[in-house]
Amino acid sequence: MSDDGIAGDADREPDGSLPAGVSRRRVDGDDRLCTRGEPVYGEPTDGEWRAWDAGRSKLGGMLELGMETGLVGGETALYLGAANGTTVGHVADFAGPTYAVEFSPRPVRDLLDVCESRSNLFPLLKDARRPETYAHVVEADCDVLVQDVATRGQADVAARNRRFLADDGRLLLAVKARSEDVAAAPEAVFETVLAELRETYEVLETRRLDRFHDDHLGVVATPR
């Protein structure tokens, strides 16, 4: 383990919002968010830690920006829009049982590779707009619902999947403005999405993710 006096629990103060199992470490000369697990996309590693690239991951961006995700490590997680598993692999590194929903068959092959080395990661080739097609598999009272579906109707997807979340659970949502309306100003799109979201969730925090992802809004919310 590299010890430049950066990692280690005593020094976690500035990153008080990082869950156990996620740590800021020096990798390849840079300070990087890291989790412990098999590398999956050629990311740099330091011993058993692998860098979590916030530029490739909305949740990584939310953590980098210090958003209060409420994550502590070990939670039961439902992840919507898993794609090739880049982010959900990191989630499975620090969380407990992790359900990964993705509806496009092409990235699922890569996702299966990520699952290979993670016994707590369960892939589901399903449409997130139809939770009844996976409610017989995903357990009730998940601690966290992560959503990054980049499709029209992002607030609606979050509302439909409310049923999986414990009453005190957290929704960690990345809203992509262009998925809702390519022409409209992102701020206007975010307002509309948040208004719809507030029908089922209480919004705790929002933050533009532009430093890592153009025209994306990070949202932390809890069921109403």
Place this chain on the structure above:
Amino acid sequence: MTESDGGRGWFERAGSADPADAAETVTAGTAEEPRDWPALAVERGYVDAESEYYDRLREATTAAARAAAAERERADDRQLLHAVRAMDDAERVANELAERVAEWAGTLFPDAGTGVEGCLDLAERDPDGPVEERVVSLASRVADLDREADELRAFIESRAPVAAPNLASMAGPVLAARLISLAGGLETLAKKPSGTLQVLGAEDALFAHLRGHGSSPKHGVIYTHEYVRGTRPEDRGSASRALAGKLTIAARIDHYAGDRRPELEAELNERIRTIRARAEDGDAGGDGGGSDE
């Protein structure tokens, strides 16, 4: 919770302990509401402990995802097959109908053009009287068919790279779709030897050759590829063999693995460069001097 679901989890529907059955219920089952499935699985005697539950869950979900992904991709290549056949039909019918329009329009409009182009122009005209009305209307059907063919082409161009990424990138999306269509699907294409892929679409010439007429065809639809057409005649046999060889590998990777392998394309480019360099060396060509056309 609905009555019909009865609050049953994926593990309770599987007919047996067989993982394939469990995967099937993961794929096909439904429930209105989630429940504490791990605890219920223990309580209902499916497993002894939650850790065992998660092991079984992992087996079932990975098997289901693998099978469902493979099946959906197959469905994608079926769509391509229909789209490319429909595009060819739309083009053929448009051309046939355009001939009829040209013949008829010639008696009414001295300046009428011919072919689909001529119809596009006629379709814009203001008809005068019932006869012109019929001709202009017919021309506009041709214009519609022509537009439909364009849209089908655009559809193929967007879908082929998903259904067969390597094949589409090396053959071009339309030729990739044609090869899939001629073979009857990506899976059958992937199982064909490269000599068969090389002459797909030249069946008539091949049968004539087998019956003793004509020479053996050196290429079928892959002739439309720039690497064959743009190579001098005496080297076209080598070029189409090289192209067919790499496209066969591409189809196999697309069917069995699905990831992009840019190095395959680089190898093909290199091979074609070598073949074309013969022309500069003043070499007589590597195909036994036979002409290809």
